Amino acid sequence: MAVVDKERIQEESVNRRFYQIILSWDYFRLFKEAKMNKETAPKLVKVKNKYKDVDDYISTYEPLIFEEAKSQILRRKNDDEVTNLKFGVVESCSEGDGFHFIEFPCKINEAESISTNDLLLISKDKYVDGERLPTVYAFSLVEHNRKLSDTALIRARLFLAGEFLRFNTDNVQPCPRLLNMRSHICKTGTERNLYFTKICSLSTIAREYLAIRTVGSLAYKDLILNAIGDNSGTEAEGWKIPKPLKEFVDSTFNQYQREAITAGLSSKAFVLIQGPPGTGKTQTILGILSTILHATPTRVNSKSRAIELKQGSQLPMEEKYKHWGLASPWMNSINPRDSLMPKDGDDGFFPTTGNELKPETVTSSRKYRVRVLVCAPSNSALDEIVLRVLNGGVHDENDRAYCPKIVRVGLKAHHSIKPVVLDELMKQKRDCANKSSTDKQSNDFSIRDAILEEATIVFSTLSFSGSNIFSKLSRRFDVVIIDEAAQAVEPATLVPLANQCKKVFLVGDPAQLPATVISDVAKNHGYSTSLFERLKLAGYPVIMLKTQYRMHPKIRSFPSKEFYEDSLEDGEDLESRTERAWHRYSCFGPFCFFDIHEGKETKPPGSNSWINVEEVDFVLFLYQKLVTLYPTLKSGNQVAIISPYKQQVKLLARAFEETFGVSPEKVVDICTVDGCQGREKDIAIFSCVRANDGEVNKGKGETKGKGIGFVDDKRRLNVGITRAKSAVLVVGSASTLKRSEQWVKLVESADKSHSLFKVSKPYSSFFSDESLKSMQDRKEELSQVIRPDSGGTDWTIENVAVDADQAPADDNDDGDVDMDNAGFDED
C-alpha cells in the first residue's frame, strides 16, 4: 500500500476515534460532575521532559487532550447560546462507519454562526437550561452547512452506539439517552423535530489530537521524544550565503542574531531561538528567510570527505539537482517549477502592497529554492510577521530587497495584509481565469492549489496548518518556522510538522507567558508546557538573543537578572534613546514602585476576579499628572495601563471614561497582562490589585494564609514589566506582594534605587506641586537636552473615586484565567 494511503487511513481512524469518544459524552452529566468537582479523569500522568517511546508519549498526552476538550465544551455553558435553542426538522438520516448522519434545514440567520467541525448539542424536546433538562439529547458534529436560497442545510454526524467510559478501550456502555435519540432521528412517518445549539468548535483540538497520535510517523520523532538531536557537522555545513547577502547580514544583525541565522543553514533538524522582550525575534526571522531562500550549496559532506562543488554552468543539470539534494538534507523535493526552466523575469501575479519593493523575479540562477511555512499560535502574531515581510521584504543573493511570493491562509487576517490573503489572491486569479468555466467549485480548488503551490512562503496559524488545504498540496514544505512557539501547547506545535518538513525553527521565549489552557487539571499536569520549553528543559541547545533594543537600562536590569541569568545587553545608545523629559521627576520612571498600602482587594459579586479601587484611584491621578505635564502622551497610544485581573481592567476603563470623559481606547491601552504580551509602549502603568492581610477568615482559626494568586507567576511579572521603553510604574501593595519571593526582590530593587514610594491618601497630595518639586531631584541637565512639553489641557479628576459596587458582575469570569490571549483558531 502506498505510504500516502497508509497515512490517510491512519488519520481517518484517529479522527474517527476522537469524534466517537466526544460525541458519546453526556453534556449535562459532564457539567454536573464539573460542578461537584468530581474526579472523572482517567489516571493522568504529568508531562515529562523526555519519553521512552511513542506509546509513553501518547499515553501522557491523550488523556490531557480529552481533559482539555471537556473544559472547552463546558466553558460555553454560561453563554447565551446554550439556552438560545434553534429549531430544525430532520430531513434525512443515514448510517455509515459507525456514525449516524442527519440533514436538517434551518433558518439562514440561525445557521450563520455554525461552521464545519462545530459541536452541536441536539435534543428532541425544548428545554429550559438550569430548570428542566431534556432526556433525549446527544452531541453532533457539523459536517457542513450549505446555504440554499432562503434556508441553510446542516449535515451533522452523531455517535449513538453507546458511551465510551474510557477512551483507551473499545468498549462502549449501552446508553438509553443515545438509543432514544437513535429511534427519534431514524423513525419514519412522523416529524422528527430537533432543537439544537452550538457548544464550541472542535477543529483545533481535533487537529492537535491527530498530531499527537501520528507523532510516530515524523522523521525526527526521536528528537521530539527525548530531545536528542543530530549535532554532528559544522554549523554552515553544505551551505554558503552569497557574499553581498552575507555583508548585509554581518552589518545588520548582532552576533546572537547571526548565530541563529547561521544555525539555520546547519544540518540540525530543530533550531531553538529564545528571544527575550525587544531582542529582535521578528527581525531574526526575516534574516533567516533571506538566507534560507538564497544560500547556495558549496560543499557536501560525503561519508569520508567533503566534496567541493563546482559552481553554476560548470555543472550539468542532473548533477546540480543531486548536489542540492545532498547539501540540503531537509529539502523535500525539487520545485516542480524548476523543471520548466523559467525565463528570467517576473512571472508572478502576486501583488505587493504598493511600496517600492519589487515583486519576486524568477531567474534561472534562483530556481532551487526551499519552500517555507511560517506559523504562529494566533492570527495577530502571524500578521505581525506578514506585515514585516510586506513592508521590508527579504534580501536576495545580491542584497536587493524584494517582496517574495507569499500567501496568508486562514481566517481573520488583518486588513493591512489583505493583498496577500489567499481569498484575495484567488479573487484576482479567478477574474483573470476563463469565465466560461462551468464547474465553479473545482475551478476554485485548482486556483487555490495553484496559488499555494507557487508561493515561496505560506503563512498560517498553527491550527489552520492542519486543515485539509495543506494535505492536498503536491509540494510540501522544506522548512517550518514557528514564531511565539513558547505560547503554544505542545500538540499545537506538532500540527504544522505533519507537513513532513525537514527543518524546524522554534522561536519564542519560555520566560514569558505560556499558552492558555482552560482545564485546571490539564494545566496542573503540565499541559501548558510548550515543546520549546520541554526541549530546553531536556537539554536541547537553545540560541539566546541577548541584545535588547526596547527598554531603558534601568527597566532592563531587574528582568535580566531575575529571568535571563543577567545575560541581557543593551543595544547601542539605548539609554539616550529611551531618556525622556519625564525622567526629571523621580516618580515618573524609568522604574518605580508605588506602595498603595491602604488599598484593599475585593471580589465583585458573582465574580472570581479581583479589583482594587484604591489602585484605580491612584492610577488615574498618576496618568492625569503625566498627561498634564506632557500632553503629547495623550496621542498615539503611548501609555498602557495593565493589570493581571480582567475585572480591574474593566473597572479602570470605566473609571477612565467617567473621569476624563474620553473613551480610553482613543488615548491609552488598558489591557490585561496576558493580553499585552508582544506589545510595546513608551510608558506602562501596572496595577497589581492583590492587597490583603494574609488571613482567609479572621478569627475563625484558619491557618492557611491568603496568597496573591496568579500575580505570583514570574512569567506574568516578566511580561508586565517589560512592555515599556521609558517608564514602568508599578502600583501595588508592597506588604501583600512581598509574600512572593519574586516580588520581594522587585520591591527591594525599587527601594535600593530610591524608586519605592509609599503613597497615602489623599492621592492628590502625592502629586501636589510641592510634592512634585521634591521629586524633581534628578537630571536637571536632562531638561536642557529634552524640552518638557508645556501647556496642554489639564484633565480634571474631580470625580475619580470609584465605588466598588459599580464593578459589573461578570458571570463569565474565570478568576485567575484570563482569556484575552487565548488565540484559538477555528475554521
Ligand SMILES: Nc1ncnc2c1ncn2[C@@H]1O[C@H](COP(=O)(O)OP(=O)(O)OP(=O)(O)O)[C@@H](O)[C@H]1O
Ligand atoms: N540588530 C539590530 N540592530 C538594531 N536594532 C535592532 C536589531 N534587531 C532588532 N532591532 C530593533 O529592535 C526592535 C525590536 O525588534 P523586533 O520587533 O524584531 O523584536 P521582537 O523580539 O520580535 O519584539 P517582541 O519582544 O515585541 O516580540 C525593533 O525596533 C528593531 O528595529
